[in-house]
Amino acid sequence: MHFHILTLFPDMVMSGLNTSIIGRAVKNDLLTIDAVNIRDFAFNKHQSVDDYPYGGGAGMLMQAEPVYLAYQSVAEKLSKKPRVVYLSPQGQTFSQQMAEEFAQEENLLLLCGHYEGIDERVLEEIVTDYVSIGDYVLTGGELPAMVMVDAIARMVPGVLHNDVSAEFESFQDNLLEYPQYSRPEEWHGKKVPPVLLSGHHANIEKWRREQSILRTWKNRPDLLEKAVLTEAEEEFLKKNQNNT
Ligand code: ADE
Numbered sequence: 001m002h003f004h005i006l007t008l009f010p011d012m013v014m015s016g017l018n019t020s021i022i023g024r025a026v027k028n029d030l031l032t033i034d035a036v037n038i039r040d041f042a043f044n045k046h047q048s049v050d051d052y053p054y055g056g057g058a059g060m061l062m063q064a065e066p067v068y069l070a071y072q073s074v075a076e077k078l079s080k081k082p083r084v085v086y087l088s089p090q091g092q093t094f095s096q097q098m099a100e101e102f103a104q105e106e107n108l109l110l111l112c113g114h115y116e117g118i119d120e121r122v123l124e125e126i127v128t129d130y131v132s133i134g135d136y137v138l139t140g141g142e143l144p145a146m147v148m149v150d151a152i153a154r155m156v157p158g159v160l161h162n163d164v165s166a167e168f169e170s171f172q173d174n175l176l177e178y179p180q181y182s183r184p185e186e187w188h189g190k191k192v193p194p195v196l197l198s199g200h201h202a203n204i205e206k207w208r209r210e211q212s213i214l215r216t217w218k219n220r221p222d223l224l225e226k227a228v229l230t231e232a233e234e235e236f237l238k239k240n241q242n243n244t
Contacts, residue, residue, distance in 0.1 A: 001105065001156050003033045003149050004074045004082075006067065007112040008049065009142050010035030016146045025159040033149065034074075038062070041069035050115050059116035067111070067122045074109060075126075083128045084109040085148065086118070087141030091130030094148060096171040098131070102148070103155035110148060112141030174227040176220060178211035210236055217241055 005013050013035045018026065025031050042049050043065055050060040075082060083105055092098070102108055111118075111127065133144040153159055181192040195207045213233055216224045229237070 001031045001103070001153070002107045003031065003153075004107065004109045005033065005035045005112065005142075005145050005149070006038055006070045006074075006109060007035055007142055007145070008038050008062075008114050009112075009140070010037045012142050013112075013146060017149055021159065022150055022153050025153060025156070028158070030158050031153055031156055036070050036074060038066050038070045041066040041073070043069075053116065057116070061116055062113060062118040064119040064122035067118055068126065071109065071111070071122075071126045074107075078107055082107040082109050084111060084126050085129045085131050085145075086111045086113065086123055086127040087133070087144040087148070088113060088117075088130055089132045089135070089137050091132040093135075094131050094133050094144075094151070096151070099148070099151040100155055102152045108152070110141075110145040112145050114140040171223075174216070174223045175209075175212040176215045176223070178208040178215070209233070210240075213237055214240060 007013055014033070017023065017033050022031075022033075026033060039047055039049055049062055049066045051063050053059075053061050071084065083102070085102075085108065087110065131144070131148065133147050138144065181196060185192050185197070193207070195203050198204070210233070213224070213227070213229065214237070216227065217237060
Protein backbone atom coordinates (compact mmCIF):
# COMPACT_ATOMS: atom_id res chain seq x y z
CA MET A 1 0.00 0.00 0.00
CA HIS A 2 1.23 3.49 -0.86
CA PHE A 3 0.38 6.54 1.25
CA HIS A 4 0.95 10.00 -0.25
CA ILE A 5 0.60 12.86 2.21
CA LEU A 6 0.18 16.37 0.80
CA THR A 7 1.37 18.77 3.47
CA LEU A 8 3.22 21.99 4.27
CA PHE A 9 5.11 20.12 7.02
CA PRO A 10 6.60 16.96 5.51
CA ASP A 11 9.20 16.57 8.26
CA MET A 12 6.53 16.44 10.94
CA VAL A 13 4.68 13.65 9.20
CA MET A 14 7.74 11.64 8.19
CA SER A 15 9.44 11.77 11.58
CA GLY A 16 6.26 10.56 13.25
CA LEU A 17 5.70 7.69 10.86
CA ASN A 18 9.25 6.45 10.39
CA THR A 19 9.43 5.00 13.89
CA SER A 20 8.21 1.84 15.59
CA ILE A 21 5.90 -0.61 13.83
CA ILE A 22 5.02 1.59 10.87
CA GLY A 23 8.69 2.48 10.34
CA ARG A 24 9.58 -1.22 10.37
CA ALA A 25 6.83 -1.95 7.82
CA VAL A 26 8.28 0.72 5.52
CA LYS A 27 11.76 -0.75 5.88
CA ASN A 28 10.34 -4.19 5.06
CA ASP A 29 8.68 -2.80 1.89
CA LEU A 30 5.16 -3.62 3.08
CA LEU A 31 4.18 -0.01 2.53
CA THR A 32 5.54 3.29 1.30
CA ILE A 33 4.86 6.70 2.80
CA ASP A 34 5.72 9.79 0.78
CA ALA A 35 5.23 13.32 1.97
CA VAL A 36 4.68 15.80 -0.85
CA ASN A 37 5.59 19.35 0.13
CA ILE A 38 2.84 21.64 -1.16
CA ARG A 39 5.24 24.57 -0.92
CA ASP A 40 7.32 23.03 -3.72
CA PHE A 41 4.37 23.86 -5.99
CA ALA A 42 4.09 27.54 -5.04
CA PHE A 43 3.83 29.59 -8.19
CA ASN A 44 5.16 32.95 -7.04
CA LYS A 45 8.64 34.14 -6.22
CA HIS A 46 7.98 34.32 -2.47
CA GLN A 47 6.99 30.65 -2.43
CA SER A 48 3.82 31.59 -0.56
CA VAL A 49 0.89 29.20 -0.71
CA ASP A 50 -1.70 31.18 1.25
CA ASP A 51 -3.75 34.32 0.74
CA TYR A 52 -6.59 36.36 2.28
CA PRO A 53 -10.13 34.98 1.96
CA TYR A 54 -12.51 36.88 -0.34
CA GLY A 55 -15.23 38.52 1.70
CA GLY A 56 -12.90 39.07 4.63
CA GLY A 57 -12.64 37.15 7.87
CA ALA A 58 -9.89 35.90 10.11
CA GLY A 59 -6.75 34.17 8.89
CA MET A 60 -5.39 32.98 5.61
CA LEU A 61 -6.45 30.26 3.21
CA MET A 62 -4.33 27.78 1.31
CA GLN A 63 -4.64 28.61 -2.38
CA ALA A 64 -6.08 26.20 -4.92
CA GLU A 65 -3.24 26.00 -7.44
CA PRO A 66 -0.33 24.73 -5.29
CA VAL A 67 -2.62 22.09 -3.76
CA TYR A 68 -3.81 21.05 -7.22
CA LEU A 69 -0.28 20.82 -8.62
CA ALA A 70 0.87 18.79 -5.63
CA TYR A 71 -2.09 16.44 -6.18
CA GLN A 72 -1.32 16.13 -9.88
CA SER A 73 2.32 15.33 -9.23
CA VAL A 74 1.11 12.16 -7.50
CA ALA A 75 -2.01 11.34 -9.54
CA GLU A 76 -0.28 11.51 -12.92
CA LYS A 77 1.94 8.58 -11.92
CA LEU A 78 -0.99 6.32 -11.02
CA SER A 79 -3.02 4.17 -13.40
CA LYS A 80 -6.38 5.07 -11.84
CA LYS A 81 -7.77 8.09 -10.01
CA PRO A 82 -6.88 7.63 -6.33
CA ARG A 83 -9.08 8.28 -3.32
CA VAL A 84 -8.16 11.62 -1.80
CA VAL A 85 -8.95 12.22 1.87
CA TYR A 86 -9.17 15.79 3.16
CA LEU A 87 -8.63 15.89 6.93
CA SER A 88 -11.15 18.29 8.42
CA PRO A 89 -13.36 18.58 11.49
CA GLN A 90 -16.25 18.76 9.01
CA GLY A 91 -15.63 15.24 7.73
CA GLN A 92 -17.12 11.92 8.78
CA THR A 93 -15.69 10.65 12.04
CA PHE A 94 -12.88 8.15 11.48
CA SER A 95 -13.58 4.60 12.69
CA GLN A 96 -12.10 1.11 12.67
CA GLN A 97 -14.52 0.21 9.89
CA MET A 98 -13.23 3.09 7.75
CA ALA A 99 -9.64 2.02 8.46
CA GLU A 100 -10.44 -1.47 7.17
CA GLU A 101 -12.09 -0.06 4.08
CA PHE A 102 -9.21 2.31 3.25
CA ALA A 103 -6.75 -0.55 3.78
CA GLN A 104 -8.13 -2.14 0.58
CA GLU A 105 -6.78 0.74 -1.54
CA GLU A 106 -3.46 0.45 -3.33
CA ASN A 107 -2.85 4.20 -3.17
CA LEU A 108 -4.27 6.70 -0.73
CA LEU A 109 -3.73 10.47 -0.82
CA LEU A 110 -4.14 12.43 2.40
CA LEU A 111 -4.49 16.18 2.10
CA CYS A 112 -3.54 18.22 5.18
CA GLY A 113 -4.94 21.72 5.49
CA HIS A 114 -3.45 24.54 7.49
CA TYR A 115 -4.35 28.11 8.38
CA GLU A 116 -8.10 28.56 8.08
CA GLY A 117 -8.50 25.87 5.42
CA ILE A 118 -8.21 25.41 1.66
CA ASP A 119 -9.89 27.17 -1.26
CA GLU A 120 -13.15 25.27 -1.79
CA ARG A 121 -12.72 24.95 -5.55
CA VAL A 122 -9.74 22.61 -5.39
CA LEU A 123 -11.45 20.51 -2.72
CA GLU A 124 -14.45 20.10 -5.04
CA GLU A 125 -12.16 19.02 -7.82
CA ILE A 126 -9.91 16.45 -6.12
CA VAL A 127 -11.32 15.31 -2.76
CA THR A 128 -13.28 12.02 -2.59
CA ASP A 129 -13.59 11.65 1.22
CA TYR A 130 -13.80 14.15 4.09
CA VAL A 131 -12.57 12.67 7.36
CA SER A 132 -12.41 14.04 10.92
CA ILE A 133 -10.63 12.26 13.76
CA GLY A 134 -12.99 13.66 16.40
CA ASP A 135 -15.00 16.63 17.56
CA TYR A 136 -12.18 19.03 18.36
CA VAL A 137 -10.22 21.47 16.25
CA LEU A 138 -6.49 21.01 15.62
CA THR A 139 -4.09 23.48 14.02
CA GLY A 140 -3.62 21.34 10.92
CA GLY A 141 -4.35 18.03 9.25
CA GLU A 142 -0.92 16.46 9.89
CA LEU A 143 -1.69 14.75 13.20
CA PRO A 144 -5.02 13.42 11.87
CA ALA A 145 -3.23 12.13 8.73
CA MET A 146 -0.71 10.34 10.95
CA VAL A 147 -3.53 8.83 12.99
CA MET A 148 -5.17 7.55 9.81
CA VAL A 149 -1.96 6.11 8.37
CA ASP A 150 -1.24 4.30 11.63
CA ALA A 151 -4.72 2.79 11.91
CA ILE A 152 -4.87 1.79 8.22
CA ALA A 153 -1.29 0.51 7.93
CA ARG A 154 -1.70 -1.92 10.81
CA MET A 155 -4.50 -3.62 8.85
CA VAL A 156 -2.13 -4.32 5.95
CA PRO A 157 -1.11 -8.02 6.05
CA GLY A 158 2.33 -8.53 7.56
CA VAL A 159 2.57 -5.14 9.29
CA LEU A 160 1.72 -6.62 12.67
CA HIS A 161 3.87 -9.71 12.84
CA ASN A 162 1.11 -11.80 14.35
CA ASP A 163 -1.87 -11.27 12.07
CA VAL A 164 -4.32 -12.59 14.63
CA SER A 165 -3.87 -9.60 16.89
CA ALA A 166 -5.29 -7.15 14.34
CA GLU A 167 -8.40 -9.29 14.15
CA PHE A 168 -9.07 -9.89 17.78
CA GLU A 169 -8.53 -6.47 19.18
CA SER A 170 -10.83 -3.76 20.42
CA PHE A 171 -13.76 -2.84 18.21
CA GLN A 172 -13.48 -5.83 15.91
CA ASP A 173 -16.56 -7.31 17.53
CA ASN A 174 -17.69 -4.09 19.25
CA LEU A 175 -16.05 -5.12 22.52
CA LEU A 176 -13.15 -3.46 24.32
CA GLU A 177 -10.03 -5.40 25.17
CA TYR A 178 -9.79 -7.48 28.34
CA PRO A 179 -7.17 -6.59 31.02
CA GLN A 180 -3.71 -8.14 30.62
CA TYR A 181 -0.93 -8.99 33.07
CA SER A 182 2.75 -9.87 32.84
CA ARG A 183 5.40 -10.81 35.43
CA PRO A 184 5.62 -10.63 38.41
CA GLU A 185 2.62 -12.61 39.68
CA GLU A 186 2.19 -10.10 42.50
CA TRP A 187 2.92 -6.36 42.25
CA HIS A 188 2.06 -3.73 44.91
CA GLY A 189 0.00 -6.39 46.64
CA LYS A 190 -2.10 -7.02 43.52
CA LYS A 191 -2.23 -10.61 42.27
CA VAL A 192 -2.70 -11.75 38.68
CA PRO A 193 -6.19 -13.34 38.35
CA PRO A 194 -5.64 -17.06 39.14
CA VAL A 195 -7.43 -18.32 36.01
CA LEU A 196 -4.62 -16.84 33.87
CA LEU A 197 -2.08 -19.03 35.69
CA SER A 198 -4.20 -22.18 35.37
CA GLY A 199 -3.07 -23.17 31.88
CA HIS A 200 -6.71 -24.03 31.10
CA HIS A 201 -7.20 -22.39 27.70
CA ALA A 202 -10.97 -22.65 27.46
CA ASN A 203 -11.42 -21.10 30.91
CA ILE A 204 -8.95 -18.35 30.05
CA GLU A 205 -10.81 -17.53 26.82
CA LYS A 206 -14.14 -17.46 28.68
CA TRP A 207 -12.73 -15.19 31.41
CA ARG A 208 -11.25 -12.80 28.84
CA ARG A 209 -14.45 -12.58 26.88
CA GLU A 210 -16.43 -11.90 30.06
CA GLN A 211 -13.98 -9.18 31.11
CA SER A 212 -14.32 -7.59 27.66
CA ILE A 213 -18.08 -7.59 28.02
CA LEU A 214 -17.97 -6.06 31.51
CA ARG A 215 -15.51 -3.36 30.46
CA THR A 216 -17.53 -2.45 27.43
CA TRP A 217 -20.68 -2.26 29.54
CA LYS A 218 -18.94 0.02 32.00
CA ASN A 219 -16.95 2.28 29.64
CA ARG A 220 -18.73 2.15 26.28
CA PRO A 221 -22.35 1.05 26.65
CA ASP A 222 -23.02 2.47 23.19
CA LEU A 223 -20.65 -0.14 21.69
CA LEU A 224 -22.12 -3.00 23.69
CA GLU A 225 -25.48 -2.40 22.04
CA LYS A 226 -23.89 -3.42 18.73
CA ALA A 227 -22.11 -6.50 20.13
CA VAL A 228 -23.51 -10.00 19.69
CA LEU A 229 -23.65 -11.89 23.00
CA THR A 230 -24.71 -15.47 23.69
CA GLU A 231 -27.54 -16.11 26.13
CA ALA A 232 -25.02 -17.26 28.74
CA GLU A 233 -23.07 -14.04 28.29
CA GLU A 234 -26.21 -11.92 28.69
CA GLU A 235 -26.89 -13.84 31.89
CA PHE A 236 -23.31 -13.30 33.11
CA LEU A 237 -23.58 -9.56 32.45
CA LYS A 238 -26.87 -9.29 34.34
CA LYS A 239 -25.36 -11.05 37.34
CA ASN A 240 -22.11 -9.11 37.38
CA GLN A 241 -22.85 -5.62 36.20
CA ASN A 242 -23.37 -4.35 39.68
CA ASN A 243 -20.13 -5.67 41.16
CA THR A 244 -17.78 -3.81 38.84
N1 ADE B 1 -8.03 19.40 11.15
C1 ADE B 1 -8.24 20.16 12.23
N2 ADE B 1 -8.93 19.50 13.16
C2 ADE B 1 -9.17 18.26 12.66
C3 ADE B 1 -9.86 17.10 13.14
N3 ADE B 1 -10.45 17.07 14.33
N4 ADE B 1 -9.91 16.03 12.34
C4 ADE B 1 -9.35 16.06 11.13
N5 ADE B 1 -8.71 17.11 10.62
C5 ADE B 1 -8.61 18.21 11.37
